[in-house]
Amino acid sequence: MIDPNLSNLGIRAQLRKVQAAAAALCKELLKDFIWQRDDFSLDLKQEDRLSFLQGRTNFGDSVEDEWLIVYLLRELSKQFPQIWIRVIDSDGEFLLVEAADVLPKWITPEVMKNRVWINDGKLMIIPKESGKDNASAGGLTVADALAFIQKRGTALLHVPAIESGAYYRMRKYPAQIQDSLHRGLITIPRKLAYILHQKAAYISPAVDAFYLRDPIALRPLRNLESPKLLFPPEDFVSVSTKFTKIGFAQLKGQDFETPRAWTALIGNAPRVFSQTGYQMGMKVTCGFEMLMSDPQSVDKKPTREINLLLEDLDAGEDTLPSDQDISKWESKVDDESWLDVNFDDFERELSGKGNENRRGKPAGFGDKTAQENLRRMVAMFEKFRDEDDDEAQDAEHLDDMDSDDSSDSLDSPTSVEDIDENKEKELDFDEKRFTSMMKEMMGLPITGATDKSQAPTVTGESGSMSNAEDDGGGDVKEIRKVMSEMEAELRDVGALSLEAPHNNKTSSKQTLGSLPSGNRVTTTTTLKDSRLQEVLHDQIPSDDEGGELNIDFERAQELLNRFKVV
Secondary structure, eight states: OOOTTSOHHHHHHHHHHHHHHHHHHHHHHOTTOOOSSOOOOOEEEEETTEEEEEOOOOOTTOHHHHHHHHHHHHHHHHHOTTOOBOOOBTTBSHHHHHTGGGOOTTOOTTTOTTTEEEETTEEEEOOOOTTSOHHHHSOOOHHHHHHHHHHOGGGOBOOHHHHHHHTGGGTTTTHHHHHTEEEEEEEEEHHHHHHHHHOGGGHHHHHHHHHTOOTTTTHHHHOTTSOOOSSOSOSEEEEEEEEEHHHHHHHHTOOOOOOHHHHHHHOSOHHHHTSTTHHHHHHHHHHHHHHHHOGGGTTSHHHHHHHHHHHHHHHTSSOOOOHHHHHTSOOOOOOOGGGOOOHHHHHHHHTTOOSBOTTSSBOOOSOHHHHHHHHHHHHHHHHHHHHHHHHHHHHHHHHHHHHHHHHHHHOOOOSHHHHHHTTTSSOBOOHHHHHHHHHHHTTOOOOSOOOTTOOOOEEETTEEEOOOGGGTTHHHHHHHHHHHHHHHHHHHTTTTOSOOEETTEEOSOOOOOOOOSSSOOOOOOOSSOHHHHHHHHHHSOOTTTOOOOOOOHHHHHHHHHHHHHO
16 A cells, blocks of 8 residues: 555554455355365455565466456455556466557566556556666666655556456456356255355365375275265265366366275165266265375364364264255256367358358357357467468568569679669660670671770679780680680681581581580681681671671670680
8 A cells, every 4th residue: 555644553553444345245245156276265364564466376277267356356346446456366477468469579588576566446557767777767666666656656567458358257256256166956965965065165175186096195085994974975866066167177178987885884775866966976075085184184274164064963963954045045957068078160250250050050169268268269360370471471472572673682683684674774885895706706807997995895783704905815816816826726627627528518607616405506607718808707797787786695704704714
């Protein structure tokens, strides 16, 4: 409780009022309610001169008990706006877990310690302050959190979307309180019926003892020489008994054979075994035997109270109920269809299809709360999956962009098609200068006023090739020398012979040699022969004709490089 106008004694007095209001609220809302394990209670504590109310509840497998406690605390906060309530479980700030799909990124388990509070029915969050030390940026102590609330209460965050997600499971309270219980008809000994009629909540520890049984707990039921049973299998009556739904399902789903102690006492009694609810009644009765014989349960409140009731019976201070008395007890029996799970309906719910089966009748499994929780879980999962798919597509798009950039930076076009596709941005080729250089290399006359000091220039992202103007004609002379040596070698092998016979006629042209198959230079040429020069002029257009030249640029560049190296 935060009230600067009250002293510590005044705060303790107010906390006692809150404690009394909590007890009154439980009495009003939880009449005949059965907790799965521990019930809800608040104790007055004081640590480091700080007075507060504290409660601790073991709810076992019944998550509904946990949310019932949160509901009660929220209602208390509405009655006393000065109190600030923090509720956690073994998962930590479980209220934020329910609203995980709408939380901002800065909210993490490490940061949120002591930052989530309930005040006046609202979910308030202490914000994370940037630029502070780790103590402020991370989790807070209780003292630091209360100091922040007292001094900077206006800076607290109240986000309706987060609050709605955190409070989602409490949307049906207080009606949900009774919906979490189940009434079933069981056949049990009259003495046990008397005990349960005194206090229906005794059923929970007995169910827990049966569900968590071990071989040691079963010894009183298996050993024929064991002491007398507290609830022997005799004088059976059928009564309507109240369970938690979790407890009833736990009993229903357990396979349990008739213990030896029971078989020895009742023998083969078809009338008893055929009675309605006998199997459930046997499990309940054995659960009470295990509970009362367990040394670890001797000091527990339910065990002490049951022992007192049994002592009153033995002392004659009280008597067992008659059949007429039992007939006046409540006899309501609930439908057990909520236990049935139709897997076709389950698959239909998961797939998000309609709520009707093939025959057009309403379909479903379990109770309505279970169906709604499943739909919400599936919706949250689909939302998470869609967000994950979007992120994956974005990442794939970025990878494609990276691969395109890398391929553009590493690959340079090597054909006319590549030049056309890239719109001549990656390669700049001077056709006229290349034609002049080829003619000059082959010793042919060059038309026009082309400067011999200029050579073709090929540039691209991957590299460049050019003749510097300050080299003069050095490269040309070197190329001519290489060409002369090549011509001499070709003449030695007769490759340049002009007298090759063909049908007793002299051929008018001789090829210089064939380039490798594929895209090749298709020009046919002969050196130092006017007739072949005419053929060459027919194949290679002059500068004035402006025709197209069929040239393999890759092979041409390779040939020039070879000349350059030599």
